[in-house]
Amino acid sequence: MFTKKNEKITLLKYWTTRYLATLCIGLLVIGILSVLWIRHSTLQHRLDIAKFLAEETADRFVSNIGGEPTPREKGGKILRDHDKTLGLEKPFIYIVNNDGDILSSSIPMRDDDRMSFRFPPSILQSKKEIQKVHASNDDIFYAVKAPIKSNNVQLGSVILLMAEKDLVKVNEEYRLLGIMLVSLALLGWLAIYLLTRRLSRPIQDVAKAAKQVQEGNYDIQLHHEVKEKEVHELVSSFKEMTSRLETLESLRAELLAGVTHELKTPVTSISGLLQAVKDDIVEGEEAKEFLAISLKEVGRMQKMVADLLEFNSFSANALPVTLESHDINSVVKEIVYQWQVTQEDEEIKIDLHLQDQSQQVMVDTTRLQQIFINLLNNAKQAMEEEKRIDITIHPLVQGEIAIDVRDRGIGIPEAEQAYVFERFFRGEGKKFKVRGLGLGLAFSKMIAKAMNGDLFLKETSTEGTTFTIIISATNAPQ
Structure with a gap:
C-alpha cells in the first residue's frame, strides 16, 4: 500500500x-x-x-x-x-x-x-x-x-x-555494553511513547471537538485534566471558545429574529395606514396624519437600512477614514452643540469638562461625530430621572487623549456587559422599548479603531455608565 x-x-x-x-x-x-x-x-x-x-x-x-x-x-x-x-x-x-x-x-x-x-x-x-x-x-x-x-x-x-x-x-x-544500549533504546522508546500518547490524547479530543464545532455542534465535552500548562490552557481556551460560540450562536438567532421584526413592523404599519387612506376609511386631516405617520415610519426604516449598508461598507473598508489634525476641545464642543440643538427634550443637561490647555489630535470629525451621536443617544435612552450627561477630556500617558461619556442611567446588567459591542446585540432593557438594529456600539468601536483609537466600556453600575473614547494625540499641550 x-x-x-x-x-x-x-x-x-x-x-x-x-x-x-x-x-x-x-x-x-x-x-x-x-x-x-x-x-x-x-x-x-x-x-x-x-x-x-x-x-x-x-x-x-x-x-x-x-x-x-x-x-x-x-x-x-x-x-x-x-x-x-x-x-x-x-x-x-x-x-x-x-x-x-x-x-x-x-x-x-x-x-x-x-x-x-x-x-x-x-x-x-x-x-x-x-x-x-x-x-x-x-x-x-x-x-x-x-x-x-x-x-x-x-x-x-x-x-x-x-x-x-x-x-x-x-x-x-561487549556483550554487556550491547545489552545496556539495547535496553536504553527500548526504555527510551517506551518512555517517549507513553508520554506522547498521554500528551496527544487531549489534543486529539480537541481536534475532534473542532470538527464538531465546524459542523455547527457546540455542545462538546472535554473532561481531560492535564498537568501540562500549555495543553491545559489549550483545552480550557477551547472550552471557553465553544461556550462563547454557543452563546453567540443563540444570540445571532435571537437577534436575527429581532432585526426581522424591526424591519417588518414599519412595513406592516405603513401598509395598514396606506390601505386605510386608499379605502377612504379616513379622510381630510386624519388622512394627512396617516400619511405623515407613514412617512415617518418610512424614514425610520430608511435609517435602519442605511445603518446596515453603512455598517457592511465600513466592515469591508469601503468607507475611507480621513485623519486630520484638529483641536480636541473645539471638535467636542461643536459635536455636542449640534446634537443638543436636534433634541426635542430640553431637560437633558450636558456637563462638558474640557482640557485647560487644548491639544491637537488626528481624527475624522465626521466619524467622531457618529461615535458621539451613538453614545449620547444611548445615554439619553438609559436615563429616566436625572437626565444629565458628563463629558470629560483628559490626557493619557501614552500620548493619547481619552474622552469619557458618562450617563446617570440604571447601568448595564453584568450578564450583558460582555456583549455590548456585539453586532445586532440589544439588551433586555432596550429590546422592547427602543427601536433599532443593535449596531450602534459595534459600529462606533469599528470607527474608533479605524482612527487608530478605541472605544470601550469603562464602568457601569446602578448610578450610571461610562464609555471611553481613545484618540491619538499629535503633539504636547500648547
Whole structure:
C-alpha cells in the first residue's frame, strides 16, 4: 500500500519514530566510542599487567638460580605458573640471554627450534619496555621486556609476546555494553511513547471537538485534566471558545429574529395606514396624519437600512477614514452643540469638562461625530430621572487623549456587559422599548479603531455608565 504524499501522520507516530531514530543514532555513536575506549583501556591495562608479570618473573628467575641462567626444566615451571595471569588463551613468555637465544619458554619447544630461533636485536637492544611488533602476516604483537639482573649485571631478559587481537578481546564487556544500549533504546522508546500518547490524547479530543464545532455542534465535552500548562490552557481556551460560540450562536438567532421584526413592523404599519387612506376609511386631516405617520415610519426604516449598508461598507473598508489634525476641545464642543440643538427634550443637561490647555489630535470629525451621536443617544435612552450627561477630556500617558461619556442611567446588567459591542446585540432593557438594529456600539468601536483609537466600556453600575473614547494625540499641550 502506497502512502499519499500529503497524508498527515499522527503526533504519536511522528514523535516516537523520530525520537527512536535519534536515540538509536545517539546510542550507536556512544556504542562506537565506548568500544574504542574499552579496547584502549583494556589494552593499556593488560600491558601494565604484562609489564608487572615480566618484572616479577625476572625477580623469581634470579631468586631461583642464584644469578646463573636457569635450565629450561626449572624455568618452564616458573613460566607455566604465570601462563594464565593475563586472562589470555596463549600468553607466550620467553627467557632469553643477551644474545637473544631462548633459554626457556611457557610453551614446549624442541631443542632444534629453540636453538635455531633468536629474538631480533631491535627488541633486545631497545630501551622501551613495551614494543609494538608487526609480523610478516600483518598480525600485530606487543613485546613486553624485563631485564634479568644480578649484581647490576644483565644476564638476559624475560619477554612476553602477545597478539594485539588477544589483548583487546573482551567479549563479555561487549556483550554487556550491547545489552545496556539495547535496553536504553527500548526504555527510551517506551518512555517517549507513553508520554506522547498521554500528551496527544487531549489534543486529539480537541481536534475532534473542532470538527464538531465546524459542523455547527457546540455542545462538546472535554473532561481531560492535564498537568501540562500549555495543553491545559489549550483545552480550557477551547472550552471557553465553544461556550462563547454557543452563546453567540443563540444570540445571532435571537437577534436575527429581532432585526426581522424591526424591519417588518414599519412595513406592516405603513401598509395598514396606506390601505386605510386608499379605502377612504379616513379622510381630510386624519388622512394627512396617516400619511405623515407613514412617512415617518418610512424614514425610520430608511435609517435602519442605511445603518446596515453603512455598517457592511465600513466592515469591508469601503468607507475611507480621513485623519486630520484638529483641536480636541473645539471638535467636542461643536459635536455636542449640534446634537443638543436636534433634541426635542430640553431637560437633558450636558456637563462638558474640557482640557485647560487644548491639544491637537488626528481624527475624522465626521466619524467622531457618529461615535458621539451613538453614545449620547444611548445615554439619553438609559436615563429616566436625572437626565444629565458628563463629558470629560483628559490626557493619557501614552500620548493619547481619552474622552469619557458618562450617563446617570440604571447601568448595564453584568450578564450583558460582555456583549455590548456585539453586532445586532440589544439588551433586555432596550429590546422592547427602543427601536433599532443593535449596531450602534459595534459600529462606533469599528470607527474608533479605524482612527487608530478605541472605544470601550469603562464602568457601569446602578448610578450610571461610562464609555471611553481613545484618540491619538499629535503633539504636547500648547
